[in-house]
Amino acid sequence: xxxxxxxxxxxxxxxxxxxxxxxxxxxxxxxxxxxxxxxxxxxxxxxxxxxxxxxxxxxxxxxxxxxxxxxxxxxxxxxxxxxxxxxxxxxxxxxxxxxxxxxxxxxxxxxxxxxxxxxxxxxxxxxxxxxxxxxxxxxxxxxxxxxxxxxxxxxxxxxxxxxxxxxxxxxxxxxxxxxxxxxxxxxxxxxxxxxxxxxxxxxxxxxxxxxxxxxxxxxxxxxxxxxxxxx
Amino acid sequence: xxxxxxxxxxxxxxxxxxxxxxxxxxxxxxxxxxxxxxxxxxxxxxxxxxxxxxxxxxxxxxxxxxxxxxxxxxxxxxxxxxxxxxxxxxxxxxxxxxxxxxxxxxxxxxxxxxxxxxxxxxxxxxxxxxxxxxxxxxxxxxxxxxxxxxxxxxxxxxxxxxxxxxxxxxxxxxxxxxxxxxxxxxxxxxxxxxxxxxxxxxxxxxxxxxxxxxxxxxxxxxxxxxxxxxxxxxx
Numbered sequence: 116x117x118x119x120x121x122x123x124x125x126x127x128x129x130x131x132x133x134x135x136x137x138x139x140x141x142x143x144x145x146x147x148x149x150x151x152x153x154x155x156x157x158x159x160x161x162x163x164x165x166x167x168x169x170x171x172x173x174x175x176x177x178x179x180x181x182x183x184x185x186x187x188x189x190x191x192x193x194x195x196x197x198x199x200x201x202x203x204x205x206x207x208x209x210x211x212x213x214x215x216x217x218x219x220x221x222x223x224x225x226x227x228x229x230x231x232x233x234x235x236x237x238x239x240x241x242x243x244x245x246x247x248x249x250x251x252x253x254x255x256x257x258x259x260x261x262x263x264x265x266x267x268x269x270x271x272x273x274x275x276x277x278x279x280x281x282x283x284x285x286x287x288x289x290x291x292x293x294x295x296x297x298x299x300x301x302x303x304x305x306x307x308x309x310x311x312x313x314x315x316x317x318x319x320x321x322x323x324x325x326x327x328x329x330x331x332x333x334x335x336x337x338x339x340x341x342x343x344x345x346x
Numbered sequence: 347x348x349x350x351x352x353x354x355x356x357x358x359x360x361x362x363x364x365x366x367x368x369x370x371x372x373x374x375x376x377x378x379x380x381x382x383x384x385x386x387x388x389x390x391x392x393x394x395x396x397x398x399x400x401x402x403x404x405x406x407x408x409x410x411x412x413x414x415x416x417x418x419x420x421x422x423x424x425x426x427x428x429x430x431x432x433x434x435x436x437x438x439x440x441x442x443x444x445x446x447x448x449x450x451x452x453x454x455x456x457x458x459x460x461x462x463x464x465x466x467x468x469x470x471x472x473x474x475x476x477x478x479x480x481x482x483x484x485x486x487x488x489x490x491x492x493x494x495x496x497x498x499x500x501x502x503x504x505x506x507x508x509x510x511x512x513x514x515x516x517x518x519x520x521x522x523x524x525x526x527x528x529x530x531x532x533x534x535x536x537x538x539x540x541x542x543x544x545x546x547x548x549x550x551x552x553x554x555x556x557x558x559x560x561x562x563x564x565x566x567x568x569x570x571x572x573x574x575x576x577x578x579x580x581x
Contacts, residue, residue: 121347121352122347123347123348123349123351123352124348124349125349126349126350132349134352140359140362140363143362143363144362144363144365144366147363147366148366148369151366151369155372163470164470166468166469166470167467167469167470167471169471172412172416172471172473173416173418173467173471173473174415174416174417174418176471192468192469193570193573193574193575194382194574196386196468196575196576197382197383197385197386197574198382200385200386200389200576201381201382201384201385201386201388201389202385204385204388204389205369283393283396283580283581284404284464284466284581285401285403285404285544285545285580285581286396286397286398286401286580286581288401288403288404291404292404297464297466297472298472301470331356334359334360334363335356335357335359335360335363336359337352337355337356337359
């Protein structure tokens with residue numbers, strides 16, 4: 116039995132309960148900071164988009180969509196930029212600390228989707244979406260989770276890179292060039308945001324479905340009575 | 347392990363995540379504004395550090411230019427503040443050896459530069475325009491600007507005002523612009539002289555210049571900056 120697995124006797128039932136330490140402090144800390152930063156970045160980003168809700172020419176301007184002000188942060192373009200340009204540092208810092216920690220601690224193995232996880236994706240998807248049998252798992256994250264979280268991390272990196280190209284298309288002209296120029300970088304930045312929101316929707320549905328003790332593990336690190344058999 | 351000890355460990359781990367709540371300060375109205383102002387100031391500082399004086403903004407082929415009639419006319423007040431060209435001077439003051447009034451002919455006599463650069467508005471749209479004029483650095487040389495001065499501020503005929511850090515003012519692509527698309531500047535685009543700063547956001551490209559001041563201390567920042575927009579806003 117590993118050091119991150121403990122057993123204790125429940126005072127209520129007298130049964131032996133197993134608990135696994137799933138998320139180290141830095142992972143939990145950066146997760147919640149990043150969650151708040153992402154909320155602000157999306158909200159203020161949509162307010163910024165309201166100033167020119169188009170990806171075409173200014174003359175004539177053809178608006179793509181009028182995003183409702185109620186679902187935006189900052190109130191006006193200048194205010195939204197203050198939020199966006201402040202919280203981008205928190206967003207970037209949490210990402211950098213998270214990635215550095217995962218890399219140097221070796222904890223990335225928990226979440227990184229690797230080719231051998233590939234064959235586990237379909238059985239898990241079948242279980243979630245088509246009520247198939249639950250495949251037995253031994254790891255903190257099942258293959259489908261690894262795929263989702265690895266994608267989310269890649270999208271997070273892309274959101275920063277596309278954002279940097281929009282923020283500094285002269286100093287980071289090579290970044291903007293890679294994205295097809297400033298104009299397209301702005302399009303990519305927008306697309307990456309929707310991809311992240313798509314991930315977030317699935318993430319939140321899963322969090323609700325998996326209940327309280329799963330949610331608590333992202334706060335305390337410990338999950339009691341895990342749904343998998345820890346190795 | 348007994349349950350009480352496990353719960354104690356859990357509480358301690360929960361407390362270690364608690365500092366995240368500090369971000370709640372942004373939700374308190376009286377703290378929000380100063381915090382965001384600090385955030386914007388930090389952003390400007392970082393932008394200044396990222397600015398490379400010798401790094402040019404991308405330039406474009408003539409075929410990539412936005413047609414002149416599709417180049418937006420943007421101003422905060424009126425398209426044409428009614429500058430009387432015959433009487434026009436650029437009034438120079440501040441930390442310079444030769445203050446006074448400079449005519450358009452004096453500016454046009456300086457080396458001319460034409461460039462196709464991208465104009466990016468803070469709103470998000472962008473156009474590629476052809477701009478001609480003299481590098482601001484040439485004009486600063488002509489007026490004998492103090493090389494240790496830190497800012498260049500301009501005043502406009504429509505009461506707009508702007509300011510640049512000296513590194514940006516000295517950038518080879520920063521122009522005192524008097525031509526667009528090889529034609530004299532039209533009134534709507536800021537005749538007789540405007541700023542073209544391809545390393546900065548659109549609202550820094552002040553039009554209808556009337557005064558230029560070289561300073562050590564930033565006494566006037568800029569019209570949009572005073573409404574809450576970023577001052578440096580380097581691209």
